[in-house]
Structure formats: structure tokens, C-alpha cells
Amino acid sequence: MPSPLSIRRVVLYKHGVGYFERRGKVTGSETAHLDFKARDMNDVLKSMTVLDLSGGSVSAVSYDSTKPLEQLLSEATIRIPEHGSLTALLGQVKGARVRARIGGGQVEGVIVGMESFPVVQGEASVIRPFLTLLLGGALRTFDVLELGELEFLDEAVRKDLEFYLATVMSSYKKDSKRLSILTAGEGTRELFVSYVLESPVWKTSYRILLDEAQPPLLQGWALVDNTGDEDWVDVELSLIAGLPVSFIHDLYNPRYLRRPVVEVRSETGVAPVIPEEALAEASYDSVSEVADDGDFGSAGAAPSASMMPMAAPAPAFRSRSVGGGGGARIMRETLEQSTAVKTVTREVGDLFEYGVDRPVTVHRNQSALVPILHRPFEGRRVLLYNRATREKNPMACIEFKNTTGLTLEGGPVTVTEDETYVGEAMLDTLKPDDVRFVPYAVELSCSVSVEDGQDEGPVFRARLNHGTLVVEFFHQRRAKYAVRNKAKRPQTLYVEHPRTGWELMKDAPAPTETTDGFWRFKRELAPGASDTLVVTERTRGVRQYHIGHLGLDEVAFFLDSRFIDARVAKALREVVALREKLSQLDRDTQRLSEERDQVFKDQERIRSNIDSLKSGASQRELVERFVTKLNAQEDRLETIARELERLVQERARLQADVNQRIQSLSYETEL
Numbered sequence: 191m192p193s194p195l196s197i198r199r200v201v202l203y204k205h206g207v208g209y210f211e212r213r214g215k216v217t218g219s220e221t222a223h224l225d226f227k228a229r230d231m232n233d234v235l236k237s238m239t240v241l242d243l244s245g246g247s248v249s250a251v252s253y254d255s256t257k258p259l260e261q262l263l264s265e266a267t268i269r270i271p272e273h274g275s276l277t278a279l280l281g282q283v284k285g286a287r288v289r290a291r292i293g294g295g296q297v298e299g300v301i302v303g304m305e306s307f308p309v310v311q312g313e314a315s316v317i318r319p320f321l322t323l324l325l326g327g328a329l330r331t332f333d334v335l336e337l338g339e340l341e342f343l344d345e346a347v348r349k350d351l352e353f354y355l356a357t358v359m360s361s362y363k364k365d366s367k368r369l370s371i372l373t374a375g376e377g378t379r380e381l382f383v384s385y386v387l388e389s390p391v392w393k394t395s396y397r398i399l400l401d402e403a404q405p406p407l408l409q410g411w412a413l414v415d416n417t418g419d420e421d422w423v424d425v426e427l428s429l430i431a432g433l434p435v436s437f438i439h440d441l442y443n444p445r446y447l448r449r450p451v452v453e454v455r456s457e458t459g460v461a462p463v464i465p466e467e468a469l470a471e472a473s474y475d476s477v478s479e480v481a482d483d484g485d486f487g488s489a490g491a492a493p494s495a496s497m498m499p500m501a502a503p504a505p506a507f508r509s510r511s512v513g514g515g516g517g518a519r520i521m522r523e524t525l526e527q528s529t530a531v532k533t534v535t536r537e538v539g540d541l542f543e544y545g546v547d548r549p550v551t552v553h554r555n556q557s558a559l560v561p562i563l564h565r566p567f568e569g570r571r572v573l574l575y576n577r578a579t580r581e582k583n584p585m586a587c588i589e590f591k592n593t594t595g596l597t598l599e600g601g602p603v604t605v606t607e608d609e610t611y612v613g614e615a616m617l618d619t620l621k622p623d624d625v626r627f628v629p630y631a632v633e634l635s636c637s638v639s640v641e642d643g644q645d646e647g648p649v650f651r652a653r654l655n656h657g658t659l660v661v662e663f664f665h666q667r668r669a670k671y672a673v674r675n676k677a678k679r680p681q682t683l684y685v686e687h688p689r690t691g692w693e694l695m696k697d698a699p700a701p702t703e704t705t706d707g708f709w710r711f712k713r714e715l716a717p718g719a720s721d722t723l724v725v726t727e728r729t730r731g732v733r734q735y736h737i738g739h740l741g742l743d744e745v746a747f748f749l750d751s752r753f754i755d756a757r758v759a760k761a762l763r764e765v766v767a768l769r770e771k772l773s774q775l776d777r778d779t780q781r782l783s784e785e786r787d788q789v790f791k792d793q794e795r796i797r798s799n800i801d802s803l804k805s806g807a808s809q810r811e812l813v814e815r816f817v818t819k820l821n822a823q824e825d826r827l828e829t830i831a832r833e834l835e836r837l838v839q840e841r842a843r844l845q846a847d848v849n850q851r852i853q854s855l856s857y858e859t860e861l
Contacts, residue, residue, distance in 0.1 A: 195222050195371075195383055199426040200550075201543075202414060204599070205433050207233070208389030216246075217378045222371040225419070230387050231367055231442040237386035246375025253369040253442075268350050277319045277334065279351075280304050286347045290323070291339040292332060298343070299323035305331070366419075386436075390415040392429050394562075394601035396617055398588060398628075400571060401608065408594065410563030412544065416552040424549035427560065431599045431619070432541030542597035568593040571607075573715075574627050575638050575671075576686040576708070584636050584683060585629035586613070592620040605630040627684070635677035636715070638685075641670040647728065652753040654857040659735040661753055664728040667692070671723040675715035683713045685723055692727035699723065738852050742766055758857045768848045775841045779834060786830045789823050796820055 199211035216222055226234055231253065240248045271278050281304045289298045302322040309318045319334040342348050356368075373381065393413040400406050412429050416422055544562045552558045568591040575584035588605070592598060598620040605613050605628075613630030620626060647664035654660075671685055686708040687701075694701075694709070701709035713721050735744070740762060749759045796816045803809045 194220075195224065195381060197420060197422055197425055199428070200422060201428040201430060202389055202392040203430045203432070203434065203436075204391055205436055206388060206391055207386050207436050209386050210384065212383040214381055215378050216373050216375075216381050218376065219372075219374050222373065222381060222383075224369045224371070224383070225366050226369060226387075227419075228367050228442075232438055232440055233387050234369065234385045235441040236439055237384075239382075239384045240371055241382040242373060242375065242379055243382055244375070244377075244379035246373055246379045248371060248381075249374050250372045251369060252372065254367040268347075268354050270354065277304050280321060280334075280340075283342075283347055287343040288323070289339075289341040289343055290321075290332065290337055292336060293338070297323065297325055297330075299325040299330070302329060304334075387418075390417055394599045396563075396598075396601060396603040398603055398605045399607075400588070400605065400612075405566040406569045406588065408563060408565060408567050410561070410598070412560045412562045413557060414550075414552060414560060415557040416554055419554055421554050422550065422552045424551055427546045427550040429544040429546075429560075429562065430541050431544070431597055434541065544596075563594065563596065563598075565594055567591065570682075572627070573633050573636055573681055573683040574629055574686065575673075575683060577640060578688075579629075580632060582637055582639075584633050584638060586631040586633045588615075588628040588630065589625070590617075590620075590628045591625045592622055595622055597621055603628060603630070633681075635675070636681065636683065637674050637676070639672045641672070643668045643670075646731065648861065649751070649753065650861050652857075652859050652861065654737070654754065654758065654855055657737055657852040657855075659737055659748070659753065661733050661735075663731050663733070665731045666695070666726065666728045668727075669725045671725070673713065673715065673721045673723070675717065675719055675721075678717050680717055681715045683715055683721075685711045685713065687711065687725050692729040695726040695728050698726045737762060737765070737855070738769075738848070740766065752859065752861060754857060755859070758855060761851060761855055765848055765851050768844055768851070772841060772844050772848065775837050775844065779837045779841070782830050782834050782837070786827060786834075789827055789830075793820060793823055 194216060195212040195214035197210055198213045199209075201209035203209070212224075214222065235253075238251070240251060242248055268279065268282055280301060284301055284303055286301050287298070288301060289296055300323065302324050305320050305322060306317050307320055308315045320331045321334050321337070322329055322331045342351070371381070371383070373379070392415075395411050395413065397409040397411075398406055399409075414427070414429075546560055546562065550558065550560060569588050572587050572589045573584040574587045579585065598617065600617055600619045603615045603617045604611070605615065615628045615630040617628060618626055644665070644667040647666050649661045649663045651662040652659065653662075669687060673683060673685075675681055675683075684702070686705075687710075689704075689707055689709060699711060702712040703710040709725075711723055711725070713723060715721055735748075742763065745754075745759055745762045745766065748754045748762075749756070754762070796819060800813055800816050803813055
């Protein structure tokens with residue numbers, strides 16, 4: 191049965207959902223049916239709102255189970271095969287009361303069963319099915335092929351048959367699920383249903399017409415897609431720009447929780463309990479009784495419209511007329527040789543709504559272009575040069591100021607000038623009065639060349655502290671833009687120079703505009719003329735010197751460069767002199783260490799010679815000679831040891847003096 195609830199209003203959003211409103215008439219306790227795709231059921235159950243606008247009520251909203259078809263059919267009491275469905279059905283409903291029309295008369299009875307008998311037709315015999323009915327106290331058999339009508343009088347049989355057929359029918363659309371709205375009331379009433387579904391994002395495209403004699407004209411179109419299984423016929427269409435929160439939550443599939451297993455606890459026999467005697471008589475405060483007569487308020491009146499929300503709705507239902515209150519504004523721009531476009535727009539928090547003023551029809555699995563804007567705006571043709579975009583030529587742009595009063599969604603733009611296609615561009619989302627450059631073509635009549643240079647500026651600050659001399663200076667760089675306008679008309683050029691953390695020098699021209707990543711410099715170009723723009727920047731640089739490693743030449747250089755004054759230079763020279771003494775002590779220490787090592791080697795040789803000598807007068811004289819030499823070497827080793835100890839102490843004293851002098855130096859100057 192077709193649904194009496196037709197789609198009346200569609201609201202499409204930029205984040206992948208659509209809001210749908212349906213209205214229709216129901217009578218008495220009629221049930222309204224809606225079919226949805228299985229993947230949409232979670233969104234429907236999360237957002238559906240049902241209202242009976244005529245004083246009736248909505249008792250429930252039921253929907254198809256998630257069980258597979260085979261399992262659903264197994265729960266039915268009736269099974270109808272693919273072939274022989276009539277005879278198989280009548281054979282399964284024995285005992286059902288029926289009314290049969292045979293020829294011109296009717297009979298009522300109870301089905302006893304089905305049988306097949308051979309019937310002679312001419313020279314052949316064919317098998318014909320016969321239905322046996324109990325009529326009063328008699329059995330009668332009727333040829334099934336002669337029955338004109340068979341009506342089931344038992345309500346249970348009819349419901350089982352309808353359930354079976356409806357279940358089979360829904361299986362033909364494997365992705366379709368039926369939702370049934372059960373109503374209660376008297377007479378004919380109006381029913382309202384709204385819900386949110388996943389929907390394609392609506393898109394925008396624009397046309398800009400340039401004419402030197404008139405302000406540029408902007409025409410906007412919205413592209414909407416109907417991917418559902420139902421036509422949108424004369425619906426009220428609204429398009430929302432913005433990004434409200436939306437998510438998917440599984441409400442359709444049954445959810446089960448694991449329950450704890452509790453066992454009966456066995457206990458042993460209980461001994462008699464003797465309560466203790468009370469020490470004093472206890473007193474209790476009386477508890478006041480609260481009467482509950484079932485009322486929830488003084489009036490207790492029910493609302494006139496019964497509402498059964500499935501979950502929090504998307505945009506709340508509202509009754510409104512086009513061009514009504516709520517901040518809506520009607521815009522009409524009728525230009526010569528153009529189609530009039532009237533769009534109702536309004537701000538909804540941070541969202542912006544385009545409401546099409548006329549009914550829209552979009553058939554299922556089709557898309558449509560819907561006009562939403564047609565009006566002039568404040569803008570002009572300019573050139574924009576960005577070295578990273580194109581090195582040799584600027585881009586022809588429209589300096590676009592959004593004076594339409596609307597929030598413009600981003601989308602492609604086709605530009606025509608003097609009735610000729612001249613290029614395409616992408617438009618960012620624009621709030622009212624925002625200004626953007628919209629580049630649409632390469633301007634070959636204007637050429638740009640860039641020459642780069644970089645050097646270091648003089649030191650402007652020197653600071654000496656904790657043994658480190660820090661000098662600060664400026665890195666400087668220069669970009670020279672040479673522009674030539676080969677066109678026969680004057681042109682306005684904006685040069686975008688990258689902002690990389692450097693600062694403009696005082697002799698650089700002031701930028702006309704500043705963005706997050708660029709400075710924009712404006713240049714007016716005469717026909718056939720050339721122009722030069724020089725942009726100079728600087729940034730701070732630092733060099734560090736450890737004065738403990740300086741020589742006299744470096745001290746002289748720092749003094750000549752005014753990094754230090756005469757006092758600091760004198761102190762540094764003294765440090766250099768002390769460092770020279772330290773170097774001499776190191777050389778003396780090394781010399782004595784080498785001499786000691788040589789003495790050790792000589793002693794080893796002498797002891798080896800003594801061990802090799804034999805007894806005898808001549809041998810004893812040689813041994814005495816070696817021993818005398820060893821004694822002299824031992825005296826020398828003792829002298830070397832005392833000298834090395836003195837050198838170590840002297841070096842430690844000088845090093846401490848050097849460190850103290852270095853750490854005590856402090857100086858700062860501005861150059």
C-alpha cells in the first residue's frame with residue numbers, strides 16, 4: 191500500500207545529512223508505512239519525530255526485524271511454495287472458515303481439505319483439484335478452477351497470510367526496511383513526520399560576468415542530488431551552509447548485555463535467636479503521608495497534538511510562510527535578459543540557510559541545478575603576482591568584495607568578460623563584506639622578473655659575559671621585481687612577497703595588505719610602461735667567541751671593530767700572557783716527563799747488564815761502575831719528581847687565575 195505521507199520539505203546540509211519532512215492524511219486507526227534502506231535505519235531511529243496535528247495520537251512506531259528472511263518465514267504458520275501456491279495454501283488452512291462464490295451463488299463453510307480427481311475432457315483425462323467444505327452438517331466438494339472468489343472469514347488466518355506476503359514482498363528489496371506508524375483517533379487527521387538521513391552534500395557553482403561599463407554580476411547555482419527511492423515533487427527546499435555535529439549510532443540492531451549468573455546459596459540450619467532486652471522505650475517521629483491522585487500538575491490537561499518522538503529531532507518542526515518573520519529576508523534581483531531569482535536567507539547560529547522560494551521537483555536518482563543567487567557585487571579586474579604560482583607572469587583576478595549580503599559557500603566559478611569565456615576559478619567561503627582575490631587566468635600581457643640578493647649588515651651590539659663574547663648583526667636580503675606592462679590599457683598589479691619571519695627595512699615600501707603568508711604591494715601600471723619594486727628585509731644574526739681561546743690578533747681585531755674597549759682589551763692581553771705561561775709550563779712538564787722515561791729505560795738496561803756479569807776481579811769493577819751510575823740516576827729521578835710536582839702546582843695556580851679573570855670580565859656596547 192503506498193504511503194499517504196509525501197515528502198513536503200527537504201533541508202540539505204554541507205556535512206552529509208539531509209532533514210526531511212512528510213505530511214499526509216490518515217483516517218481512524220489507519221497505519222502509515224514508510225520504507226527506508228537498511229543502512230538508514232540508525233539515522234531514522236535516532237532522529238524521527240511523529241506528530242498528530244489534529245488531536246489524535248500515535249500509539250507506536252514499529253519496524254522490520256533484523257532477522258534474515260528464512261528465519262522470519264519459519265516463524266509464520268503458513269508456507270506458500272513457488273509452484274502450486276493456491277492448492278498448497280488451501281491444504282495448510284484446514285478448519286478455516288471461508289466464503290466461496292461459485293457461479294452466481296455463495297456458500298460459507300469450513301475447509302476440510304484438498305483432493306485431486308481425474309476428469310474426462312473429450313477423449314483425455316486430466317487431474318483437477320477439488321476443495322472439500324463442511325457446510326452445516328454436510329460435506330461438499332467444489333472444483334477449485336470454478337471458484338470465482340474465496341474469502342477467509344477467520345481474522346487469524348488473514349493476518350498470518352498478510353504477514354507472510356508482506357515479509358516476502360519486503361525481501362524483493364533486499365536493502366529495504368518498512369517502518370509502520372500506528373495511529374489512533376477519529377475521522378481524517380493530518381500526520382507530520384520528520385527525520386534525518388545520510389544525503390549527498392549539496393554543492394555550489396557560480397558565474398561571474400565582467401563588463402567595464404557596469405558592476406560585475408554574480409550568479410549562483412546549487413547542485414542537489416536525490417539518491418533516494420522516492421521522487422521529490424514540489425517540495426520546499428532549503429540549503430544549509432555550516433558544519434553541525436552529526437554521527438552514526440547503532441539503534442537498529444538488538445543489543446544484549448551479559449548478565450551475571452547467581453546461584454542459590456545453601457545454608458545450614460539456623461539456631462533460635464534470642465533478641466536483647468531494650469534499655470529504654472524508643473520514640474519515633476510520625477511519617478506524613480503524601481496523597482497521590484495521579485495528577486502531574488494542577489491542570490493535568492493533555493496537549494492538543496500527540497507527539498511520539500523516537501529521539502531528539504534534527505531541525506525542529508516549525509510552521510512558516512515564505513518571507514515570514516524570524517529574520518528571513520526576501521531578495522529579488524530582476525536584471526534585463528536574465529531569470530529572476532528569489533532566495534529566502536537567514537542566519538541560524540553559525541549556519542546560513544538558503545531557502546528556495548518556489549517548489550522544487552527532483553526525481554529519484556536524478557540531480558538538479560537550483561538558482562540561489564543573481565545580483566551585482568563590488569569588484570574589479572586586477573593582476574596578482576605570486577612567484578610560487580607562476581614565475582614569469584601574474585594572474586588575472588577579480589578583487590571580489592562580498593556585497594551580496596549572503597554567506598557564499600565555496601565552489602567553482604566560471605568567468606566571462608564582454609560575453610566571452612575567459613577562465614575559471616575556485617571561490618572560498620565568504621562572509622558578507624569579506625574581500626578575496628579570485629584568479630581565473632594567466633595575464634600574458636604582463637611579465638615579471640625577480641632578482642635576489644643577500645649580505646650581512648654591520649654588528650649593532652656586542653656583549654661579553656661569562657667568558658663568551660656575543661656579537662649581534664643583521665642578515666639582509668633584497669628582492670627586486672621588474673615589471674613590464676605590454677597591454678594597451680592601464681592595470682593594477684598586486685605583488686605577493688612571502689613572509690618568512692624577516693622584518694621589512696625602513697627603506698622598503700609599505701605593503702598595501704598583509705596576509706598570514708604574504709605582504710601585498712600595490713603598483714599602478716601605465717599602458718606599455720615598466721616598473722620596479724624593491725623589497726628589502728632583515729633578520730637578526732649572532733656569532734659567539736670563547737675568549738679563553740683568543741690570541742693577540744683576535745684581541746686587536748675586536749678592539750679595532752669596537753666590540754670591546756681598551757679596558758677589556760688590556761684584561762684580555764693579560765689573559766693571553768697568562769695562557770702563554772701556561773703553555774710554557776706544559777712544555778716544561780712534557781720535557782721532564784720525557785727525560786724521566788729515558789732514565790727508566792737506561793736503568794733497565796744497566797740492571798740487565800749486571801745480571802749477565804760473572805764473578806772475577808774485572809767483573810766486580812764493572813759492576814761497581816754500573817751501581818754508581820744507577821745511584822746518580824736515582825738522584826736525578828728524585829729531582830725530576832720534585833720539579834714536576836712544582837710545575838703541576840704552578841699550572842693549577844695560573845689556570846685558576848686565568849679562569850677568574852675570564853669570568854670577571856663583563857662588557858656591553860651598542861654600535
